[in-house]
Amino acid sequence: MSDQREFWNERFAKEGYFYGTEPNLYVASHIDAFDVPKKILFLGEGEGRNAIYAARAGHTVTALDASDVGLAKCAERAKSADLSIELIHADLELWEPSERYDAVLCSFLHLPEPLRGDVYAKVFASLKSGGLFAGEFFSIHQMPRTTGGPKDESLLYTAAQLRSIFDRHPHIEILELEELDTELNEGRGHIGIASVVRMAVKKP
Numbered sequence: 001m002s003d004q005r006e007f008w009n010e011r012f013a014k015e016g017y018f019y020g021t022e023p024n025l026y027v028a029s030h031i032d033a034f035d036v037p038k039k040i041l042f043l044g045e046g047e048g049r050n051a052i053y054a055a056r057a058g059h060t061v062t063a064l065d066a067s068d069v070g071l072a073k074c075a076e077r078a079k080s081a082d083l084s085i086e087l088i089h090a091d092l093e094l095w096e097p098s099e100r101y102d103a104v105l106c107s108f109l110h111l112p113e114p115l116r117g118d119v120y121a122k123v124f125a126s127l128k129s130g131g132l133f134a135g136e137f138f139s140i141h142q143m144p145r146t147t148g149g150p151k152d153e154s155l156l157y158t159a160a161q162l163r164s165i166f167d168r169h170p171h172i173e174i175l176e177l178e179e180l181d182t183e184l185n186e187g188r189g190h191i192g193i194a195s196v197v198r199m200a201v202k203k204p
C-alpha cells in the first residue's frame with residue numbers, strides 16, 4: 001500500500017485535478033447507457049472525476065482508491081456539489097468486497113501483472129448477476145508515447161492478457177475487448193493520441 005499511496009498522494013497533492021474534472025469518455029459512455037439508477041463502484045478512482053459524473057446522473061456511487069489525498073479531493077468536490085459518494089480507502093491487493101454492485105468501472109487502473117488475477121476475481125465476485133465491469137487502460141503500445149501512462153511495461157496491458165484473465169472465469173461474457181489509438185484530453189495527465197485497451201464484460 002505505502003508505495004502506491006505515496007506516489008499517488010504526491011501527484012494528487014498538487015493544485016488542480018491531474019486528470020481534469022470531466023469523466024473518462026469510455027467510462028462515461030457506460031454510465032450514459034444506464035437507463036435506471038445503478039449501484040456503481042469505481043476502482044482506482046483517484047480524484048473522483050468519474051464518480052462525480054455518475055453521482056450527478058443519480059447513481060449510488062462508491063469510489064475506491066489507495067490515495068487518501070485523491071479521495072479527499074473527490075469528497076471535497078462531492079460536498080460542494082451536494083452529492084453523496086461513499087469512499088473506500090484501500091489497496092486492491094487487500095480489499096475484500098463486502099457489497100454487490102450493478103457495475104464496477106475504472107479508468108487507467110494499472111496493476112502489476114501478478115496482482116491482476118486475484119483482483120479481477122474479487123471484482124467479478126462483487127458484481128450482481130447481470131452486472132457490468134468496464135474499463136479503459138493504456139496498452140503496451142503506449143510505451144514510446146509521451147501522452148500519459150506508466151513507463152513500465154509490466155504495468156501496461158494487452159487485449160490477450162486481459163482475455164487470459166477472463167478465460168479463468170468462463171461464466172463471464174466478454175461484451176467488448178479492443179486495442180485502439182484514441183485522442184485523450186484529460187487534465188494535464190493524459191493529452192494527445194494514446195494506445196489503449198478497452199474492455200467490457202458481463203456477469204451472467
Ligand SMILES: C[S@@+](CC[C@H](N)C(=O)[O-])C[C@H]1O[C@@H](n2cnc3c(N)ncnc32)[C@H](O)[C@@H]1O
Pocket residue numbers: 004008019024043044045046047048049064065066067070090091092093106107108109110111
Ligand atoms: C492513473 S490514476 C487514474 C485515476 C482515475 N481513475 C482517473 O482516471 O482519473 C491511477 C489510480 O489508481 C490508484 N491505484 C493504483 N494501484 C492501486 C491499488 N493497488 N489499489 C488501489 N488503488 C490503486 C492510484 O492511487 C490512482 O488514483
